[in-house]
Every structure is written in C-alpha cells, then in structure tokens.
Amino acid sequence: MKIMKVEPMGMRYIEPNDDNSTRYTMLVRIETDSGLVGWGEGIAMWPEAVKAAAALIDGGLTALVIGKDPLDTELHWQVMKEHVWWYGGDGGIASFAISAIDMALWDIKGKALQQPLYKLFGGKMLNKLHANASIHVKYFEHQKNADEIKGYIDEGYQSVKVGFGKKGTAKLGLTEEYDMAFVKAVRRAIGPKVGFMVDIGHKVKWDVAHAIRMTKHFAEYGIDWIEEPFEPNQLADFARLKQATGCLLASGERESTVEAYSRLIRTGLIDIVGIDPARSDGITGFLKVLTLVADAKIKFNTHAWSTALTTAASVHLSISSPHCIIMELKPLPSSMQHELVYNPIVQQDGWVLPIEEPGLGVEVDEEAVRKYRFC
Template sequence: MKIAKIEAYGIRCPEPNDNGNLRHAALVRVETDCGLVGWGEGIAMWPEAVRAVTVLIEHGFAPMLIGQDPTETEAIWNQMKRHVWWYGEGGIASFAISAIDIALWDIKGKALGVPLYKLFGGKVQDKLPSCASIHVKHATHEENAAEIYGYMEEGYQSVKVGFGKKGQARLGREARYDQDFARTVRERIGDDKGFIIDIGNNVKWDVAHAIRMTKAFEQYGIHWIEEPFHPSDIEAHRQLREATSTLIGTGEREWTVDGYHKLLKSGIVDVVGVDPARVEGITAFRQIINLTGAEKRKFNAHAWSTAITSAASIHLSISSPHCLLMEYKPLPNPMQDELVYEPIKHKDGYAVAPEAPGLGIEVNEDKVREYRFI
C-alpha cells in the first residue's frame, strides 16, 4: 500500500460555543493506492495560518510522501521533522505535521481493521468523565450558572469555563466579580461536580493577583486553574505553585516533544494540556504521554476543535492511565456535528472511544467542501 494523494483544506464555520465567532482549521485528506482514506487536522486557528499550513502540506510534504507506505508512521514523522529543520520548531510546520500524522494513523488503523486505541496498547480506562468546555456569555452570574447546571443535567460531570471571552459575562476583569461567579456556579451545581477555571490568553494576571485569586477560588473546590500566565513564564507559575494548593494546568500552547519535556522538568505543571492537532500529531502525543507518566503528572487532551481532533484525543486518552477527563463542546456546532456522520458525543456522562477502525469516524466530504474557504 502506498500514499497516492494528499489534499489540504482550509475550513471555517461559526462556533456557537464561542459566541458564534468564526473558527478556522486546516484539514488533510490522505488517500492510498488501494482506496483507503485517512483524515487529519492542524488547528492553525487564524485564516492566514490555515493558508500557510495548506501550502506546506501540498507543496512541501505531499511531493516527498507520495509513494511511501502510510503505515510507517514513526519513520514518516521523523522524515517530516527533518525536512522542516530550518523553520519547524513549532508554529506552522507543527500544524502541518500534526494533520498528516493523524491522517496516517487513521489509515493505519483502517488497514489493520482496528480502532486506534488498540494500536496504542488497548484501553487502560474503559471510559472517562465528560467535561463541558464552554465560554459563558450571559450578563449575570445566575444566567451563566443556570446554563452550566443545564449541562450537568445532560450528564456532564464537570465544567471548564474560559475567562476573557467575548460576550456579556465579563470574566477576568474584576477580582470580586470573578469570585462571585465561582461562588454562584459552585452553589448551583453542588459539591460533586468538577469545576475548572481557564484563565487564557486575554486575561493578564501578575503573580500577586494570581495568588489572591487562586486562593479565593480554592474555597469553591476548583479542580485546577488553567493557563494562569503565559506558558513561557516559568517563574510566575513556580511562585503560584509554592503559594497555593490548587492544581495548575498548562501546556496547550506548547509545540514539540522537547518543549513538553522542559515544561515537565520545570515542576510547575500538574495537568499538562496537549492537543494532537498542534503538537505534531499522534506520534508526538504518545511520546508526551510517556514523559508525563514518568514525571507522575496527568494530562488533558485539549480537543476544542473538530471531530477529527476529538476522535484522536479519545483514543489517546483512554489508552493511558494518566488522563483525567475528556472535554466536549456542549452546544451543537458544525465542526463536531456536521463534519462527521456520527458526531462525537458523551454517553451517560462518559467519553467512550469509537469502535470503528482508525479514528472511528466517517468524514462528510460534502460538508468539508461546504465550509472550505481555501
């Protein structure tokens, strides 16, 4: 079996879970000479970055990989890494490598007739608790808490709330306001549900404020606080770690295995955020899982994009003892509900892996073309 064709697609569509903002992604379709097709994704996010990724895939990698055996995933991953040595330590090249690598693993599973988790050693966890990952948008804490409670009634076992997002919620601007939000949510959902606060890129905390806020949030039982500072600010994370008892989650903006190795060795992260469509694919993700386990830490697949990334994340997560939960977008949306014929959903509050071969999803190519912008 040989790789016969590699095509890249830039798609965009409105995201109800992000207040209707347009979201962009780079998809790749890899077809073999025997007709097997694999799909992958690079979460390049911005339209110009998606354009750049499609150029790298079709004009950089495709001519090099056509004719090769798609099941030699490790060898091809190393070949792509060598090819981008001049410009590829993170950024656009990592998105392109991610997309192709995921597609090749999809083909590999289909060729062998097994779901990907079997290629990773089997299920270490049969299922994972589901987490509703949201950007609240309402003007009052009571409205936002009611929305979150609604997701708990749907079966979700935890919620992750992003601060600094668009909409009327205004989270991440005022200390007392944010503390009141956390209190209102905890009172509404009860003590048995998980609660994660994601500070994110649009909120700029200094160390003193982060310590005060994290200590305040601790009384509301948050599971972890995510991205409290820019990921490169190791010293700020270290000071927060020393001053509080709350778990710290970070890493979703890291790119490479080496980058994660350094992050883990710094000792400042408890829950490592990893995105297979950003960190150079499934091949790299599996290496990062091993590093995470060696440091006695946990990881969380940052799967907030299309069903392709979600499927890859579930297979990787249930095949490891180091994963805590699985994130979902709770509102119906094109990237999850239209892009594939059977959307990735939680079942009775838990994430379970698709059992069909490869990623276990069938991409609706008509929808890819409908949402394509390049």
C-alpha cells in the same frame, strides 16, 4: 499500499460554543492507491495560518510522503520533523501541518489493520472517560451563566471547565469582585461535588499577586485546578503561585513539540498537562509526550476543542493511558462536531466511551467538507 494524494483544506465555520464566532481550522485528506482514505487536522486557528500550513503541505511535506507506504508513520514523522528544522524546529505552523498529515496516516493505518487506534497504542487502559463540558460563557449576568452551566450538568456532564477572557459580554478575568461572584454563583448552581476548573485564557493578563489572591479565593469554592494563569513561558510566576497556594496547575495546550513538553514537565510545576493532537506534531508526537507524562507520574487531558477528527484522536489517546483525567467536549451542537461526521462523539450519562470502529473511527461527510471549505 502507496500514498497517492495529499490534500489540505481550510475550513471556516460558526462556533456556537464560542458565542457564534467565526473560527478556522485545516483538514487534510490522504488517499491511497488501495482506495483507503485518511483524515487529519491541524488547528491553525487563524485564516492566514491555515493558508500557510496548507502551503507548507502543498509546497514541501507532500513530496516527502507521496508514493510511500502510509503505514510507516514513525518514519514519515521523523522525515517531516527533520525537513522543517529551519522553520519549524520549535513548533508553530510547521507543527500544524505535520499534525494533520500524521493524524491522517494513523487513520489509514487503523483502517488498513481493521483496528481502532487505541489498540495500536497498546490497548485500552480505561473503560470510559470522564465527560467534561468545556465552555466559554457569554453573558454578563452571573446567574445566566450559572444556569447554562447547571443545564450541562443536568444533561450528564460530570464537570465543567470555564474559559475566562472569551467572547460575549462576560467580563471574566478583569476584576476580583466580578470573578469571585461568578465562581460563587456557579458553585451554588452545580452543587459541591461537581468538578469545576478555571481556564484563565490568553486575553487575561494577571500579575502574580492578583493570581495568588484569586486562586486562594477560588479554592474556597472547590476549584479543581487553574489552567494557564500566566503565559506558558512565565515559569517563575507559576512557581510562586504554586508555592503560595498549593493549587493544582494545568498548562501545555500551546506547546507544539516533544522537546517543549519535556522542558515544561521537567520544571515539576505542572500537575495536568494539556496536549492537543492537532498541534503537538500529531498523534506520533502526542504518544511521545505521553511517555514523559507517565515518567513524571502526572496527569494529562486533551485539548480537543475543534473538530470531530481531533476529538476522535483524543478519545483513542486518552483511553489508552491511565494518566488521562478528563475528556473535554463542546456541549452545544457544532457543525465541526455534529455535521462534519456521520457518527459524532457524544457523552453518555457523563462518560465518553471507547471508539471501536477502525482508524479514527469517525466517518467524514465530504459534502459537509465542501460546504465549509474556504481554501
């Protein structure tokens, strides 16, 4: 079997889970001479980054894999990583491109071997995954946000992770009083036992003193963890926050390479590592990071907040490791989750079940791809 065609595609869509904002991502379709087709994703996010990642694929990475055996996933990964040493050794746009190709190759491998990917990763370590509603609240009024979140819990989700500093009229992350009132309202609405995580977000700029105060306040309402309260490189601030509060800290979704994850994990500051197979050098890169997570005896969750392709990859990777803590899902129907594929991934009574179909296990609707493609 040989790789015959590699086609990157820029996607533009409206995201209901982000206050109906316009979002972008890149898909890759790889076709083989046997007729098998694999799909992958690189979450480049901005239109110019999507176009740049697609250009890297068209202008360089395709030549490395065309005519080759798609089952040689490790070899192709190593060759691509070596090729981008000058412009992608530390991650970035090159990692989006590599991620998409690598994911598509794994999809082909699973289909060729007639196995769901988790079986190729060593088999099932978990029978099901804890379903978490990962949301960006959008209302200024706390009660409206709390009622929306309670609705997701009533649907069956076992926990909620709320992003601060997002779109809409909510002003989370700016003032102590407003944030405290929000957390109090949500905890009152969902009850004492439901999981509740806070993701501070890039737009929120906390200093250490403020972060310590807020984390201590949040702890009074049973927050499970604080995610990325600082920029990822502010490790000294992470250390001061951890020492002052003892709160579980999460970070990692913005890392791209195995080396970067290794540096982060070695600090001993991060309790839950966020990993995204559509930006962390693909499934192959993700699997290498999982080895580091296992060695450090910590937990991870997948940052799967994009299309059904990344969600599917994340389910397989999560189900194959005992170190997975939650599975994040978008709770509102989304075109890239529910229209892009014929068999979208949904929670069932608070759980996400293993995918048993070969490869990624989701069937892409190519008409939907054409509908949302912009480059």
